[in-house]
Amino acid sequence: DADVTQTPRNRITKTGKRIMLECSQTKGHDRMYWYRQDPGLGLRLIYYSFDVKDINKGEISDGYSVSRQAQAKFSLSLESAIPNQTALYFCATRQGNEQFFGPGTRLTVL
Amino acid sequence: GESVGLHLPTLSVQEGDNSIINCAYSNSASDYFIWYKQESGKGPQFIIDIRSNMDKRQGQRVTVLLNKTVKHLSLQIAATQPGDSAVYFCAENTGGFKTIFGAGTRLFVKA
Numbered sequence: 001d002a003d004v005t006q007t008p009r010n011r012i013t014k015t016g017k018r019i020m021l022e023c024s025q026t027k028g029h030d031r032m033y034w035y036r037q038d039p040g041l042g043l044r045l046i047y048y049s050f051d052v053k054d055i056n057k058g059e060i061s062d063g064y065s066v067s068r069q070a071q072a073k074f075s076l077s078l079e080s081a082i083p084n085q086t087a088l089y090f091c092a093t094r095q096g097n098e099q100f101f102g103p104g105t106r107l108t109v110l
Numbered sequence: 111g112e113s114v115g116l117h118l119p120t121l122s123v124q125e126g127d128n129s130i131i132n133c134a135y136s137n138s139a140s141d142y143f144i145w146y147k148q149e150s151g152k153g154p155q156f157i158i159d160i161r162s163n164m165d166k167r168q169g170q171r172v173t174v175l176l177n178k179t180v181k182h183l184s185l186q187i188a189a190t191q192p193g194d195s196a197v198y199f200c201a202e203n204t205g206g207f208k209t210i211f212g213a214g215t216r217l218f219v220k221a
Contacts, residue, residue: 097203104152
């Protein structure tokens, strides 16, 4: 079984809709991250969390919110999706210098 | 501002040859530099890291070189195989929690 899982893997939605992307991990790591990946731009940090009571904004948090429901779960929400949020979204955990990424969610906003 | 960039967006090599993927960085305060590999349809996967006080580190078929004088990082892959075809990202860890990723280099391995 995968250590970091993301659901859904693919999602197509319309402008203005609320979308939640979910992430679960079985690695027991406290640190969890949400990134988006766009062609030619690498991975950009949206939010990160060091534990259930700790949530921090990354470099591109506008238009997004997160919830750390438990050590193992970190969800990302788009309150009102817009087309420029079309991207590949990755959740990751971290231990030391190494990050462990989920398989990604491809989100398309029409 | 801070940035991690790559000299070449794509690299094509013959199977069996050595590959060298380059990266430039701008933050002198970064304490670790890391290389990730991303295969099609998957998330990035850690390959190797190097601490800022080192200039070379070797792994299995991979070597990372760090030149702090010119702020340059490279990943060398020995005897490149078709399974090495992927996008490679350099990244730097700053402040203990933040990682800055480069845009990536796509490696094509020709049989």
